[in-house]
Amino acid sequence: MISSGLQIYNANPVFGGRGGWTFPRVLLLGGWLAGGRDWHFAIMWVFSLNLLLYGLYIGLTRRWHRRFVSSSDLQALQTGRNPKRKTYAWHRLVYTAIVPLLLLAIASGLAMYKPAQLPWLAALFGNWQTLRTVHFITVPIVLLFAIVHSLLALKAGGIRLIQSMFQLR
Amino acid sequence: MASSPQRPFTRRQLLQRSGLVGMGWLTSGCSSTWLANQVGQRTEPLNQTVEALLLKPQTPVPEFPTSAIEPLDALLINTFDTTPEIDLQTYRLTIDGEVTNPLQLSLVDIQKRPRQSMVIRHVCVEGWAAIVQWNGAPLRELIALAKPKSTARFVYFESADGYYESWDLASALHPQTLLAYQRNGQPLSIENGAPIRLAAPIKLGYKQSKWVTRVQLVSQLLPQTGYWEDQGYEWFGGL
Numbered sequence: 001m002i003s004s005g006l007q008i009y010n011a012n013p014v015f016g017g018r019g020g021w022t023f024p025r026v027l028l029l030g031g032w033l034a035g036g037r038d039w040h041f042a043i044m045w046v047f048s049l050n051l052l053l054y055g056l057y058i059g060l061t062r063r064w065h066r067r068f069v070s071s072s073d074l075q076a077l078q079t080g081r082n083p084k085r086k087t088y089a090w091h092r093l094v095y096t097a098i099v100p101l102l103l104l105a106i107a108s109g110l111a112m113y114k115p116a117q118l119p120w121l122a123a124l125f126g127n128w129q130t131l132r133t134v135h136f137i138t139v140p141i142v143l144l145f146a147i148v149h150s151l152l153a154l155k156a157g158g159i160r161l162i163q164s165m166f167q168l169r
Numbered sequence: 170m171a172s173s174p175q176r177p178f179t180r181r182q183l184l185q186r187s188g189l190v191g192m193g194w195l196t197s198g199c200s201s202t203w204l205a206n207q208v209g210q211r212t213e214p215l216n217q218t219v220e221a222l223l224l225k226p227q228t229p230v231p232e233f234p235t236s237a238i239e240p241l242d243a244l245l246i247n248t249f250d251t252t253p254e255i256d257l258q259t260y261r262l263t264i265d266g267e268v269t270n271p272l273q274l275s276l277v278d279i280q281k282r283p284r285q286s287m288v289i290r291h292v293c294v295e296g297w298a299a300i301v302q303w304n305g306a307p308l309r310e311l312i313a314l315a316k317p318k319s320t321a322r323f324v325y326f327e328s329a330d331g332y333y334e335s336w337d338l339a340s341a342l343h344p345q346t347l348l349a350y351q352r353n354g355q356p357l358s359i360e361n362g363a364p365i366r367l368a369a370p371i372k373l374g375y376k377q378s379k380w381v382t383r384v385q386l387v388s389q390l391l392p393q394t395g396y397w398e399d400q401g402y403e404w405f406g407g408l
Binding site: 017 | 201202205209211215216223224225231245290292293294295296297298397400401402403407408
């Protein structure tokens with residue numbers, strides 16, 4: 001999703017337009033603009049259906065009760081003395097924040113894909129440049145999330161936790 | 170028990186590595202365009218169905234106030250080849266194909282038809298967009314003059330520079346699909362497609378042919394569906 005998106009970005013950079021800085025080829029997917037769009041509009045189905053299934057799973061199994069950040073986590077962050085509890089609270093905060101961000105990536109992408117058929121969605125973002133910027137900004141945030149999430153996992157359970165996740169033993 | 174012969178890596182590692190190498194080969198270098206094409210061909214029918222379902226053929230897209238119109242240079246100029254020279258006196262627009270009354274219209278004929286003005290967002294496949302005002306004749310009224318047959322399902326547009334495009338009939342008959350001859354109330358510049366260009370809020374920029382000379386209704390798409398589509402762009406290109 002990201003590298004095909006960067007391929008599309010390069011056709012007309014969000015920052016700087018035609019003369020703007022472009023991403024190096026090694027990060028791109030699709031070979032050229034049409035190929036990048038082919039990939040982007042193919043994987044968007046996987047991406048959004050995956051998120052939908054996750055939402056159904058969380059909703060139907062009532063896991064949202066205990067999975068996401070809660071007031072007790074915020075309390076632990078402010079006044080807690082147990083470092084493990086704090087790490088856990090941070091973990092849940094980050095873990096919760098990524099869900100609306102992924103939804104934002106879909107909403108802003110859809111608004112750019114179908115601005116004429118979904119004008120209310122495109123209008124939510126103000127002007128076109130803001131819409132493009134919001135959609136693009138989800139990329140560095142998701143990457144940052146992946147890094148912070150991994151570091152927190154490492155902090156919470158060490159290398160043994162990571163190994164147990166991927167069964168690298 | 171004899172020790173097993175030394176291997177550089179195990180069978181599992183070999184499989185893993187060949188998988189990685191294969192993925193790397195497919196997603197980079199000369200094969201990447203080929204693979205993207207395959208991906209596009211597999212998923213375009215699905216995307217196209219959704220796009221056609223989203224299209225509301227009779228409902229106008231909300232327009233922008235005239236105060237939102239962007240400066241002339243916000244609409245970047247894209248041309249696949251050359252800018253043609255067209256003699257306005259001898260210019261004729263042909264409407265033919267699956268119609269019972271094929272037509273040839275001069276520029277004056279088209280300008281005498283009811284004029285429609287719209288302020289819409291022009292969105293380019295490259296990612297940029299500009300809010301522009303177009304004035305022109307609704308294409309559906311000109312097509313109605315030619316009396317389309319019930320077999321007509323698609324429309325081909327030919328341009329003076331050799332550019333060609335094809336649209337689904339529903340999009341061509343949309344109330345905001347114009348054959349425009351003015352921008353911001355002034356005659357079109359040659360770079361913007363004078364004397365006649367397609368303009369619509371419901372299609373990407375590459376679908377909106379400039380310098381249109383022929384509108385041909387057909388019952389089936391030909392193998393060639395458009396200059397950029399034949400290079401790999403998606404055909405529907407709806408917004």
